[in-house]
Amino acid sequence: RNNAEKFEFQAEVSRLMDIIVNSLYSNKEIFLRELISNASDALDKIRFLSLTDKEVLGEGDTTKLEIQIKLDKEKKILSIRDRGIGMTKEDLIKNLGTIAKSGTSAFVEKMQSSGDLNLIGQFGVGFYSVYLVADYVEVISKHNDDKQHVWESKADGAFAISEDTWNEPLGRGTEIRLHLRNEAQEYLEESNLKELVKKYSEFINFPIYIWASKEVDVEVPADEDDSGDEKETADSTSSEEGEDEDADKADDEDAEKKPKTKTVKETTYEWELLNDVKAIWLRCPKDVTEEEYIKFYHSLAKDFNDEKPMAWSHFTAEGDVEFKAVLYVPPKAPYNLYDSYYKAKSNLKLYVRRVFISDEFDELLPKFLSFLKGIVDSDTLPLNVSREMLQAHSSLKTIKKKLIRKALDMIRKIAEDDPDESSGKDKKEAEQSGDDEKKGQYTKFWNEFGKSIKLGIIEDASNRNRLAKLLRFESTKSDGKLTSLDKYISRMKSGQKEIFYITGTNKEQLEESPFLERLKKMNYEVIFFTDPVDEYLMQYLMDYEGKQFQNVSKEGLKIGKDRKNKELKESFKELTKWWKGAITTDKVDEVKISNRLDNTPCVVVTSKFGWSATMERIMQAQTL
Numbered sequence: 001r002n003n004a005e006k007f008e009f010q011a012e013v014s015r016l017m018d019i020i021v022n023s024l025y026s027n028k029e030i031f032l033r034e035l036i037s038n039a040s041d042a043l044d045k046i047r048f049l050s051l052t053d054k055e056v057l058g059e060g061d062t063t064k065l066e067i068q069i070k071l072d073k074e075k076k077i078l079s080i081r082d083r084g085i086g087m088t089k090e091d092l093i094k095n096l097g098t099i100a101k102s103g104t105s106a107f108v109e110k111m112q113s114s115g116d117l118n119l120i121g122q123f124g125v126g127f128y129s130v131y132l133v134a135d136y137v138e139v140i141s142k143h144n145d146d147k148q149h150v151w152e153s154k155a156d157g158a159f160a161i162s163e164d165t166w167n168e169p170l171g172r173g174t175e176i177r178l179h180l181r182n183e184a185q186e187y188l189e190e191s192n193l194k195e196l197v198k199k200y201s202e203f204i205n206f207p208i209y210i211w212a213s214k215e216v217d218v219e220v221p222a223d224e225d226d227s228g229d230e231k232e233t234a235d236s237t238s239s240e241e242g243e244d245e246d247a248d249k250a251d252d253e254d255a256e257k258k259p260k261t262k263t264v265k266e267t268t269y270e271w272e273l274l275n276d277v278k279a280i281w282l283r284c285p286k287d288v289t290e291e292e293y294i295k296f297y298h299s300l301a302k303d304f305n306d307e308k309p310m311a312w313s314h315f316t317a318e319g320d321v322e323f324k325a326v327l328y329v330p331p332k333a334p335y336n337l338y339d340s341y342y343k344a345k346s347n348l349k350l351y352v353r354r355v356f357i358s359d360e361f362d363e364l365l366p367k368f369l370s371f372l373k374g375i376v377d378s379d380t381l382p383l384n385v386s387r388e389m390l391q392a393h394s395s396l397k398t399i400k401k402k403l404i405r406k407a408l409d410m411i412r413k414i415a416e417d418d419p420d421e422s423s424g425k426d427k428k429e430a431e432q433s434g435d436d437e438k439k440g441q442y443t444k445f446w447n448e449f450g451k452s453i454k455l456g457i458i459e460d461a462s463n464r465n466r467l468a469k470l471l472r473f474e475s476t477k478s479d480g481k482l483t484s485l486d487k488y489i490s491r492m493k494s495g496q497k498e499i500f501y502i503t504g505t506n507k508e509q510l511e512e513s514p515f516l517e518r519l520k521k522m523n524y525e526v527i528f529f530t531d532p533v534d535e536y537l538m539q540y541l542m543d544y545e546g547k548q549f550q551n552v553s554k555e556g557l558k559i560g561k562d563r564k565n566k567e568l569k570e571s572f573k574e575l576t577k578w579w580k581g582a583i584t585t586d587k588v589d590e591v592k593i594s595n596r597l598d599n600t601p602c603v604v605v606t607s608k609f610g611w612s613a614t615m616e617r618i619m620q621a622q623t624l
């Protein structure tokens with residue numbers, strides 16, 4: 001076009017588009033999911049703005065927050081239109097020409113090697129999936145702050161933008177026209193498309209319509225030539241049906257008086273609604289099937305691998321603050337969960353009375369639970385205030401508190417339902433129930449998210465004990481498996497007052513430690529903590545169920561009754577005195593007779609309040 005301004009795609013986008021265009025990926029239909037999801041996002045945005053400024057919606061049709069799909073078989077165009085926020089010219093250049101999210105180049109590489117495009121939406125580049133099925137795409141968009149523009153590209157490294165002077169005005173919103181490739185003509189089949197939209201829009205909270213054809217019977221006036229035939233038919237019918245002369249006669253008279261009509265099939269078009277917009281979280285939990293919860297998770301997390309979430313919790317909170325929520329434990333931790341822990345945003349979507357507000361509300365969940373996915377819909381929060389005011393609203397604290405409780409209950413339940421976790425009678429019951437699916441689930445959870453539980457113990461004093469219950473570790477008696485504090489306590493020797501642990505870089509090394517010699521011999525259980533975060537953890541976790549923790553490599557270890565201790569102390573007094581004097585540095589506080597060794601003659605122990613040797617190593621590594 002003459003007035004079009006030309007642009008080049010950012011190099012990364014070009015690479016991505018090349019991969020998509022040349023992809024052999026067979027699940028091409030995902031483009032529809034991505035487009036519907038973008039339309040829904042755009043509608044969420046305008047609806048949110050309209051809360052504080054009604055004017056933004058305009059008048060008439062533009063107030064209808066909906067999505068429309070049309071097929072043009074002749075021109076081979078599939079178009080998807082929304083009445084969302086729309087894009088200005090600047091938006092078009094920025095949003096459909098560059099990649100905003102970081103980590104995308106890693107994704108591009110991953111897609112290139114795996115050929116799996118299913119996760120494209122998670123990386124903020126879902127739009128480009130249109131080139132799986134189209135060789136030419138037009139994006140017509142009208143934002144309140146700008147004129148209507150057309151963005152177009154044939155995925156040849158460049159795109160063009162022009163002011164739109166030829167299409168029908170959209171009022172507000174975006175229309176995406178896909179000029180379908182020859183091998184993608186199946187997306188022009190109405191029945192196909194209806195099915196796909198249904199599949200991908202199950203949890204979209206705006207109505208989606210398709211311009212659907214319908215065969216209808218219409219009465220049309222019969223023209224002159226036809227009238228004779230009609231009459232003949234009528235005659236023959238009546239004579240077949242009955243010998244009633246009067247009726248026959250009346251019929252004849254009728255035919256003469258009334259204008260003759262006939263019935264023909266005609267194709268008409270009308271908007272057909274394809275989805276049911278009742279939000280899943282508003283439904284009663286017992287009416288929602290397991291499959292629906294799983295599907296909802298996939299759409300929420302944009303995670304379309306076949307894996308199920310490990311657990312979910314759907315509940316209503318009542319009282320001062322009312323809200324409904326669905327929380328999920330994902331099947332896997334995102335690859336960068338702990339790299340950007342303090343930067344990570346919460347993954348909860350906040351709605352206020354069915355209106356989407358934000359998915360970046362850090363006030364809803366603490367950092368250590370940011371791995372959870374879900375939605376919260378509150379009737380108590382005000383609708384017509386700014387995001388900032390909402391963020392500061394006092395109800396959020398109550399919501400957060402309840403969400404944490406429910407989240408921890410849900411996680412605890414993974415353990416309770418896991419036959420590997422329970423012991424004794426419980427274990428038998430669990431095995432009898434034959435719930436194979438739940439077997440090993442908690443170990444799986446622990447391997448993916450255990451670190452979050454530890455970080456929670458460090459960060460959240462008020463839930464420390466609940467979190468400590470979820471803690472798992474290996475010990476001198478756990479036989480290579482994970483065990484818990486409750487189980488440790490159940491195995492404690494009579495008279496044992498403290499929970500013993502040792503920290504280090506790996507279990508194999510710790511098992512050889514001289515610190516364990518006597519404890520092992522006397523059949524005491526010692527916990528192995530081998531994750532660097534454990535050192536910090538144990539500075540916060542002082543006790544559990546009234547029992548103190550004792551680092552066995554630190555001063556103050558008491559095992560059993562040390563009757564002989566006093567005697568020994570006395571007889572070796574000269575030696576310890578000499579030794580203390582012989583070590584002339586200020587690095588040793590004291591030289592003592594030890595009760596923790598068996599074969600090893602001596603050992604260096606850290607003071608009760610100082611850093612352990614492992615902590616020293618961690619701190620050294622950090623300053624390097």
Ligand code: ADP
Pocket residue numbers: 034038039041042082084085086087095096121123124125126127128173174
């Ligand atoms: P994401 O949706 O994860 O941001 P996409 O590649 O799907 O990534 O879309 C890129 C951006 O393009 C969106 O963030 C949005 O700003 C813009 N966009 C796409 N489709 C629409 C639309 N229908 N209406 C308004 N903006 C849109």
Ligand code: MG
Pocket residue numbers: 034037038121124125126127
């Ligand atoms: Mg998208």
